Amino acid sequence: MKFAVIGHPIKHSLSPVMHNANFKSLQLDYNYEALDINPKHFHHIKDIISERNLNGFNITIPHKERIIPYLDEISPEAKAIGAVNTVKIMNNRWFGYNTDGSGFVKGLKNKYPQLEKAHILILGAGGASKGIAYALKLINQNPITVANRTLSRFNNWDFDVKTMSLDDVPHYINTYDIIINTTPLGMHQSNNTVLNLAGIRPEILVCDIIYTPFETEFLKQAYQNGNEIYNGLDMFIYQGAESFKIWTNQQANIDVMKNTVLKYL
Numbered sequence: 001m002k003f004a005v006i007g008h009p010i011k012h013s014l015s016p017v018m019h020n021a022n023f024k025s026l027q028l029d030y031n032y033e034a035l036d037i038n039p040k041h042f043h044h045i046k047d048i049i050s051e052r053n054l055n056g057f058n059i060t061i062p063h064k065e066r067i068i069p070y071l072d073e074i075s076p077e078a079k080a081i082g083a084v085n086t087v088k089i090m091n092n093r094w095f096g097y098n099t100d101g102s103g104f105v106k107g108l109k110n111k112y113p114q115l116e117k118a119h120i121l122i123l124g125a126g127g128a129s130k131g132i133a134y135a136l137k138l139i140n141q142n143p144i145t146v147a148n149r150t151l152s153r154f155n156n157w158d159f160d161v162k163t164m165s166l167d168d169v170p171h172y173i174n175t176y177d178i179i180i181n182t183t184p185l186g187m188h189q190s191n192n193t194v195l196n197l198a199g200i201r202p203e204i205l206v207c208d209i210i211y212t213p214f215e216t217e218f219l220k221q222a223y224q225n226g227n228e229i230y231n232g233l234d235m236f237i238y239q240g241a242e243s244f245k246i247w248t249n250q251q252a253n254i255d256v257m258k259n260t261v262l263k264y265l
């Protein structure tokens, strides 16, 4: 079988080494490659993919929304999130899924076994936030709170969450068990953080979906405050494992995937 990830730029993607290591460990003669597709050429996507006889592919930035009109079917979670990161091809038909949010939640459940009962706050309301909020709602018994700088961002959310302005978070922060940063603040070695964590309840698990840098300033602040921290590496690993399951109906070798990615970070 043949797979790929499409994006732009794509040369730094660790998906090929991660998936190929998984295939090898399961003794599968499969292949996974990276395809750089410029947004200007995206209208050729059907030809580009069919000429390679792929069985499925992942979609990353900036094409997760752009792919939707080319699908024959879309899963309920991808439809609600409005973004697709996995396509399975069967009999020339394209089926779209989103494993980003479910991947994050799978990893988080290992880190925090009582996840169902946790009170959870998500910071940011972009595509990543939406996927995580959707997946958490499926298993969590409490309302999920999402805080954002711009409240109008919630206008196109078509499932229920409790919304909050980022400015109000300091008043309520200690009522949560888990806080998840989904904003890009802290990427590219930036020292910016979305929120000051000094003095928060040390029992709160503080998460960031970023994993390069491995510890963002946000996580460093939390650690210095005595909190447990959790970065975005597992989200990347588990979204890949879930894609693999969709394509092949097999369980991925999580340990091999994670150890391989860690070597490249």
Ligand code: ATR
Residues within 6 Å of the ligand: 123, 124, 125, 126, 127, 128, 129, 148, 149, 150, 153, 182, 183, 184, 185, 194
């Ligand atoms: P993604 O799809 O990766 O989630 P996105 O859709 O661009 O990315 O969303 C980025 C999120 O980070 C948004 O919630 C954005 O807040 P706004 O809706 O107010 O723009 C948030 N964000 C980005 N820069 C920010 C900043 N400097 N302060 C606070 N929030 C920020």
